[in-house]
Amino acid sequence: MTTSPSRRGPIGFFVGFGVVALLIAGLLSYLASSNPDGLDTVTLNGCEVTEVGGAEQLSGECIAQNARDHALADSPLADYTLGGNDGLVGLAGVIGVLVTLALAGGLFWLVRPRQRRWADKTRAGKT
C-alpha cells in the first residue's frame, strides 16, 4: 500500500471524486446499454414485447404483466430524461448526482456529533 498522504487535506480528493461522478452521469451515461437489466429480463420472461404507437405491449404470460406504471411516470425527470427528451440523459444524470450528494451529504453532516463527548475529550488529552 502506498504511504498515506493524509497530512494533506481531503478536499482535493473529494473534488476529484465528485467530478468523476459527474462525468460518469453526464457523459458515460450516453453509452449505457438500453436493454432490460437482469431483473427486468426475468420478469419479461415468457412475454413478447411489441411496440404499438410508441407504447410497449406485452403478449404471452410473464411477471411484468402485473407491473403497474410508475405513479410518477409523468414527472419531469422520469426515466432519466428531461421532459421526455432522452437526448438529455446526461443533464438528468448530473441533476441526480447533485441531488443525491446534497441529500446524503447533508443528512450525514447534520447528524454528526458536533461537541466532543467527555470520553473523546479525555482521549484527546493524550495528544
Add this chain to the structure above:
Amino acid sequence: MTTDTVAMHMSDGIVSAPVSAVFGLVAAAGLGYSLTRARAGLRAGDDRTAPMAGLVAAFIFAVQMINFPVLPGVSGHLLGGALAAILVGPWLGALCVGIVLVVQALLFADGGLTALGTNITNMALIGTWTGFVVALALRRLATRGRGGLVTVAFVSALVNTVVASLGFVVQYAIGGAGGSSLGTVVVAIIGVHILIGIGEGIITALTVGAVASARPDLVYLLRQSPARTAATATTDGSAS
C-alpha cells in the same frame, strides 16, 4: 434509446401490496437503525466521513445509470452495496444505497413507490451487509496489499449482487403476483446475477483500488482494526 423498458428496479405490482408494506417497514426500520448506528460511529471533530459518504452515494447514483451488457439483449448495473460498505462501513453504506434508491424512485420514476421497501431491503440492506460480511471475513487479505484489496472488493461485490437478487426471489415466493414459476425465476435470477456480479466486482475493484491509491485513510475496511470493526459492526458495542 427506448428508455421505457429500462426501469432498473422492481416495479409496483410485481409483489402483493401486503408483502410490499411489510418490506416497507423492514426498510424503514433498517435505515432508521442504520442512521443511529452511523451517527454513533461518527466522531466529534471528524469532518471528512460525512462528505465522503455523501460522495459515495452520488458516485453510486452515477454508476447505477451505466447499464452494461451481460448477454445478448440483457444488461446489468451496479447495485453498490459492497462498494459502499468497503469505503464507508455498513451503516453509512446502507444509508448511501438507500438514499440513491429513494432519489431514483421519487425523482426519476425508477423503481416503484410501493416497491421501494423491497428494493431498499434487497440492495441497501441485504446487498450492503452481504458485501460487508464477505469483505470483513477476507480483511486479512485486503490489508496485505493492493492486489489483496482489489481481490476482496471483487469477491464481496460479486457475492453482494447474487445474494441481493435472492431477496427478490424470497419476496416473489411470499407475495409474487405470478406469471412465472418460482423454479424458473430462481434459476434465471441467479444465473443472470452471477454475470452482473462479475461486472459489479470489476467496477467495485477499480473504484476501491483507485480510492486506496489516493487516500487509503478514507477506506473504512483498511482503517478499522479487526477488533474495532467487529465491535462496531456486530455487537451493540460501547460506542455511545
